[in-house]
Amino acid sequence: MAPLEDSVDRHLARWRGKAPYDETVEAVVTRLQMLAKHVANSKRRMHAEVGLADFEFQTLHRLAVRDGHRATPSELAADLLLSPAGMTGRLDALEQAGLVRRIRGTADRRRVDVELTEHGHAKWLAAMRFQDVAERQIVGALDERERDRVNALLKKMLLRAEELAAADSGPAGTARPADTSPGSTGPTA
Amino acid sequence: MAPLEDSVDRHLARWRGKAPYDETVEAVVTRLQMLAKHVANSKRRMHAEVGLADFEFQTLHRLAVRDGHRATPSELAADLLLSPAGMTGRLDALEQAGLVRRIRGTADRRRVDVELTEHGHAKWLAAMRFQDVAERQIVGALDERERDRVNALLKKMLLRAEELAAADSGPAGTARPADTSPGSTGPTA
DNA sequence: GCAGGTTATTTCGCCAGCGAATCATTCGTC
DNA sequence: GACGAATGATTCGCTGGCGAAATAACCTGC
Numbered sequence: 001m002a003p004l005e006d007s008v009d010r011h012l013a014r015w016r017g018k019a020p021y022d023e024t025v026e027a028v029v030t031r032l033q034m035l036a037k038h039v040a041n042s043k044r045r046m047h048a049e050v051g052l053a054d055f056e057f058q059t060l061h062r063l064a065v066r067d068g069h070r071a072t073p074s075e076l077a078a079d080l081l082l083s084p085a086g087m088t089g090r091l092d093a094l095e096q097a098g099l100v101r102r103i104r105g106t107a108d109r110r111r112v113d114v115e116l117t118e119h120g121h122a123k124w125l126a127a128m129r130f131q132d133v134a135e136r137q138i139v140g141a142l143d144e145r146e147r148d149r150v151n152a153l154l155k156k157m158l159l160r161a162e163e164l165a166a167a168d169s170g171p172a173g174t175a176r177p178a179d180t181s182p183g184s185t186g187p188t189a
Numbered sequence: 190m191a192p193l194e195d196s197v198d199r200h201l202a203r204w205r206g207k208a209p210y211d212e213t214v215e216a217v218v219t220r221l222q223m224l225a226k227h228v229a230n231s232k233r234r235m236h237a238e239v240g241l242a243d244f245e246f247q248t249l250h251r252l253a254v255r256d257g258h259r260a261t262p263s264e265l266a267a268d269l270l271l272s273p274a275g276m277t278g279r280l281d282a283l284e285q286a287g288l289v290r291r292i293r294g295t296a297d298r299r300r301v302d303v304e305l306t307e308h309g310h311a312k313w314l315a316a317m318r319f320q321d322v323a324e325r326q327i328v329g330a331l332d333e334r335e336r337d338r339v340n341a342l343l344k345k346m347l348l349r350a351e352e353l354a355a356a357d358s359g360p361a362g363t364a365r366p367a368d369t370s371p372g373s374t375g376p377t378a
Numbered sequence: 379g380c381a382g383g384t385t386a387t388t389t390c391g392c393c394a395g396c397g398a399a400t401c402a403t404t405c406g407t408c
Numbered sequence: 409g410a411c412g413a414a415t416g417a418t419t420c421g422c423t424g425g426c427g428a429a430a431t432a433a434c435c436t437g438c
Contacts, residue, residue, distance in 0.1 A: 006344050011251075011268070021321050022325070025328045028331075031344060034350075035350060038354060039221060055394065065203045066203060072416080073417065073418095083397075084396095084417070085398090085417095085419080088417065088418055089394065090395090108404070109403060111417085135217075135218045136214060139217050142346065147214070147217055151220065153339040153342070154224060155195050155220060158195045158224050159193065161228070165227060244424065261387095263385095272425065272426050274427075276387090276425095278425070299385065299386045299433045
């Protein structure tokens with residue numbers, strides 16, 4: 001049977017021998033990134049069908065899932081791995097579109113609660129059906145068993161990643177390449 | 190067993206029951222996206238150590254791997270899942286920084302060959318060591334066996350995704366949400 | 379040898395997101 | 409009860425990337 005190469009196989013074939021690094025690791029990471037991009041593109045097209053930008057849907061989704069359909073900007077930003085500034089931007093857009101409502105906190109007036117509007121919830125539901133299609137198209141390449149396996153493996157990595165992310169908010173740089181001076185040949189400009 | 194939940198577990202726990210869609214599929218996709226983001230962040234910090242933006246490194250990387258360290262913008266754009274416009278932008282930046290050189294094709298003068306400069310190649314090599322660290326940090330959560338397994342599974346999905354991407358350049362929309370009933374939880378294959 | 383279509387790259391206008399600084403409010407401590 | 413540090417959100421300037429249109433060169437067929 002034909003080898004059935006994906007673009008990463010081709011990439012690695014070219015790469016082989018040109019630099020002394022672990023091919024398998026590169027393969028995992030590259031596939032991760034490519035897949036994420038494909039998924040994003042796929043979803044984008046689907047969400048467009050109900051007139052939602054990708055970032056809008058994502059935000060609605062995280063909101064819809066929470067009790068009372070509300071959360072604070074910080075919580076959402078954390079969920080979505082987004083900067084505070086980015087979050088404000090998204091909320092501005094969503095509020096403008098009437099999909100979301102901002103409610104200044106009463107007890108602590110620094111806080112803001114973001115709440116899904118009826119319209120927002122409806123749009124989210126509508127978009128869900130399309131999102132489902134997009135996701136199934138790609139994940140559909142795996143059977144139930146394989147999905148479970150890939151989930152377990154991805155989770156393992158994600159746990160590590162989240163651990164690292166949490167840690168690096170603390171102490172300063174721990175990880176550096178082994179050694180050898182990378183030719184700090186100064187400003188090579 | 191030990192809970193050891195990642196953020197996606199928590200997300201799904203909230204989600205459960207709020208909408209009638211396949212949890213496993215959502216899990217796979219969400220983890221993919223989160224991981225990709227973590228990886229990107231991680232790499233960004235590493236590449237910054239040698240003064241490269243993420244997009245610069247990626248481009249150099251794809252170039253360095255090719256014979257003669259050259260390729261056309263279109264090829265690179267395809268490799269990187271980038272729009273033509275985006276590619277031009279990247280190349281402008283890289284050329285300006287002296288990491289890359291544009292060479293107008295002689296036979297076909299529409300074409301442009303992009304070539305790594307010495308400086309570009311050096312920077313790439315330097316950055317590789319850091320990239321390696323970033324990748325290992327996360328993929329390091331898996332042992333050799335698991336890496337192979339995850340690679341195989343990701344490849345399966347990526348093949349599907351690339352197939353779909355190639356297809357959709359052709360005929361107009363084929364995929365739409367089946368109906369209002371998303372319940373086909375049966376074995377798909 | 380030129381009209382019309384195709385292919386490769388670039389230009390243009392736009393926008394989501396980031397980092398850093400800012401504003402508003404609360405908390406801690408004396 | 410007032411001062412400074414901490415916290416949550418927002419504003420500001422900038423930039424990478426996209427989509428669509430423009431540009432430039434090639435390739436027919438006649």
